[in-house]
Amino acid sequence: MAVGNYPAAEFHKRVWQPQSLAEAWRLKQALKDQAVVVAGGTLLRTQWESGTAWMPPHLISLEQIPGLGEHSCTDGEIHIGAGVSLADCQYGTDTPQLLKEACRHIAAPSIRRIGTLGGNVLSQVGDSLPALLVSGAELVWYDGISSIVEPVEVWTIHRKDAGIVKEQRILTAIRWSRQAEDINKTSRFFYEKVGRREGFCPSIVTIAGGFQVDSAGRFHQVRLAAGSAAAVTARLKEAEEILEGALWSTRLAETVHQAVMKQFEGGSDSFASASYRKRTAANLIVALLWNRLTLN
Ligand SMILES: Cc1cc2nc3c(=O)[nH]c(=O)nc-3n(C[C@H](O)[C@H](O)[C@H](O)COP(=O)(O)OP(=O)(O)OC[C@H]3O[C@@H](n4cnc5c(N)ncnc54)[C@H](O)[C@@H]3O)c2cc1C
Structure with missing residues (x-):
């Protein structure tokens, strides 16, 4: 358990187990960049082992803090x-x-x-x-x-x-x-992750969408998002605005496709280029919009 004043960071390596958020915060402030907050440690361990991140001498575990696991x-x-x-x-x-x-x-x-x-x-x-x-x-x-x-x-x-x-x-x-x-309960959703194989791999593209359809078949409350292992996920506002209040047509599908291609910045890494990611996201979103519109 972490108590009292914290010793000079360089002298004691340890895993701290604060019992409250306030205590975790105090530790973080005291140990600064000599410590990192750890939850399950699955990502951090991979980063330390691969050398993409430095393992500091102090780990602040959140495991004992009441409420975080509920x-x-x-x-x-x-x-x-x-x-x-x-x-x-x-x-x-x-x-x-x-x-x-x-x-x-x-x-x-x-x-x-x-x-x-x-x-x-x-x-x-x-x-x-x-x-x-x-x-x-x-x-x-x-x-x-x-x-x-x-x-x-x-x-x-x-x-x-x-x-x-x-x-x-x-x-x-x-x-x-x-x-x-309340909005979610009456929405239709889709989610798809594309990797280099079926499962257990980083995302080339991960997309999700949600929308409502009125009695005339028009889209409402449209929410679209896309991300990848190489980019922070973002809402696709341009495509959402095009869909809002619109009826499905080939022309609409083309316009939405173009908007996703324009807006989505999927990043590039050694597995996929940014342009491949754009096209994959646009293809998936248009296909899944159609799928969820017609299969309900
Ligand atoms: C083999 C393998 C496969 C994986 N596949 C995927 C995958 O397909 N998709 C995917 O998304 N991820 C994947 N991951 C990454 C990882 O397992 C997940 O992102 C997981 O949810 C990380 O949670 P964690 O509790 O282990 O985080 P940790 O490793 O403990 O922490 C991750 C980061 O979050 C910070 N952090 C954690 N909790 C808090 C908090 N409460 N407040 C502030 N900061 C905090 C840490 O300081 C650290 O920077 C994979 C990892 C491995 C090892």
């Missing part, structure tokens, strides 16, 4: 603690359907039992992010003073601008307001 649904509001495992999200009765689908596509069961939803969000390229964006999720942060609620969409925009500057706050939960859940 989920609940009260009066239509859903609350999932940042420390809830991906496996518990996948099978939890309160978890929004789209997030369950996303969790099913992340890593393998052994990793999902240890890796957390919070860690997946903080990875910035996690496959849960398109589902969280489209379902209107909000992030609950602790900044050493109070609890701050921020839409996932706002956070992803800031993270894109922040580049390599690390998030300093502690994520405590992911939540859906009753209003977001």
Whole structure:
């Protein structure tokens, strides 16, 4: 347990197990860049082992902090603690359907039992992010003073601008307001991840979408998002605006395809170019819009 004054960082290597958010925060402030916050450790361990990140002498585990591993649904509001495992999200009765689908596509069961939803969000390229964006999720942060609620969409925009500057706050939960859940209950959704093989691989492109259809067949409440292992997930606002209030047609499909190609910045790495990612995202979104429109 972490207590009292913290010793000079360079003399003691250890795993700290704070019992409260305030204590975790104090540790983080005292140890600065000599420490990192650890949830399941599945991503961090991979980064340390591959040499893509430095392993600091101090690890601040969030495991003992009350509430972080809990989920609940009260009066239509859903609350999932940042420390809830991906496996518990996948099978939890309160978890929004789209997030369950996303969790099913992340890593393998052994990793999902240890890796957390919070860690997946903080990875910035996690496959849960398109589902969280489209379902209107909000992030609950602790900044050493109070609890701050921020839409996932706002956070992803800031993270894109922040580049390599690390998030300093502690994520405590992911939540859906009753209003977001009311929209979700009457929406049609889709989620698809494309990798280099069927499963257990980084994302070339991960997309998600949600919309409602009125009695005349017009699209409403359209939400589209795309991301990849090489880019922070983003809402595809141009394509959403084109679809809002529109009826399906070949011309509409072409316009939406062009808008996704224009707006989506999927990034490039040794596995796929940015232009391949753009085209894959655009093809998938148009195909799945049509699929969910006609198969209900
Ligand atoms: C073999 C393998 C396959 C994988 N496949 C996938 C995949 O298909 N899709 C995918 O999205 N990911 C994948 N991952 C990455 C990883 O497992 C997941 O992103 C997982 O959800 C990370 O959660 P964690 O609890 O282990 O995070 P950790 O490794 O503990 O932390 C990840 C980052 O988040 C920060 N962090 C964690 N929790 C908090 C918090 N509450 N507040 C502030 N900062 C926090 C940490 O400081 C760190 O920077 C894979 C990993 C491995 C090893």
